[in-house]
Amino acid sequence: MTSRLVLVSPAIGAALREARFYDGAGSLDEVGAARARAAAGTLPEAARVVVSPGVRCRETAEALGLRGVVAAELAPLDAGRWRGRALAEVGAAEAEAVARWLADPDRAAPGGESVREVCARVGRWLTSAPEGRTVAVVEPEVVRAAVVHALGLPAGAFWRLDVPPLTATELSGRAGRWNLRLGRPLGADRE
Known part of the structure; x- marks a missing residue:
C-alpha cells in the first residue's frame, strides 16, 4: 500500500511576514487565521x-x-541563538556568518542545526511514514527538508524551494520511492 503525505504550511502571521527565525512563538495574525478558517474542509x-x-x-x-x-521530529530547523530574530537584523549584525550558513548545508547557525541535519531528521520521519494518508501541518523548513529527502536532491537545494503560506505539498510513494505534487493553495479546486 502507498503512503500519502499532505504537508500543509502554516497560515501567515507577523513572524512569517517579518522573516523571523522560528522560536516556537508567533501566533497567526487575523488575516492568516481567517484564510485558514476559510480553507477548513x-x-x-x-x-x-x-x-x-x-x-x-x-x-x-x-x-x-x-x-x-504534536510530532517533535517535525520541528523546523533550529536557528540556535538567532531564534526569534529577523533575518535582516541578523544579516546586518553577522553578515559573514549568515552568508556561510546559507551557502553551506553543513554549517549550523550558532548553537543550532544545519540544513543537512534537519533534512536527515525529517528524512528519518518520512522513512517511517505509515501506509495510508497523513496530513501534517508543518513549518516551511520541514516541507523543504521533506522534498529534498524524498527526491534525493542535494541539501544545497533546500533554500531554493519556496513554500508559500497555507499550501499543501503532497508526497506519495512506497519502498522509499516518492512522487511529488507541489504547493497547492488550500481551498483551490482539485483536478
Missing part, C-alpha cells in the same frame, strides 16, 4: 494528523478543523 480525509511544534502550526491546524498529535 478542503483537505482530503486522513488516517492521521500530525502537527509541528509551535504556535502557528497548532493554530493553523485548529483553524482548519484538524486535531492532531
Whole structure:
C-alpha cells in the first residue's frame, strides 16, 4: 500500500511576514487565521494528523478543523541563538556568518542545526511514514527538508524551494520511492 503525505504550511502571521527565525512563538495574525478558517474542509480525509511544534502550526491546524498529535521530529530547523530574530537584523549584525550558513548545508547557525541535519531528521520521519494518508501541518523548513529527502536532491537545494503560506505539498510513494505534487493553495479546486 502507498503512503500519502499532505504537508500543509502554516497560515501567515507577523513572524512569517517579518522573516523571523522560528522560536516556537508567533501566533497567526487575523488575516492568516481567517484564510485558514476559510480553507477548513478542503483537505482530503486522513488516517492521521500530525502537527509541528509551535504556535502557528497548532493554530493553523485548529483553524482548519484538524486535531492532531504534536510530532517533535517535525520541528523546523533550529536557528540556535538567532531564534526569534529577523533575518535582516541578523544579516546586518553577522553578515559573514549568515552568508556561510546559507551557502553551506553543513554549517549550523550558532548553537543550532544545519540544513543537512534537519533534512536527515525529517528524512528519518518520512522513512517511517505509515501506509495510508497523513496530513501534517508543518513549518516551511520541514516541507523543504521533506522534498529534498524524498527526491534525493542535494541539501544545497533546500533554500531554493519556496513554500508559500497555507499550501499543501503532497508526497506519495512506497519502498522509499516518492512522487511529488507541489504547493497547492488550500481551498483551490482539485483536478
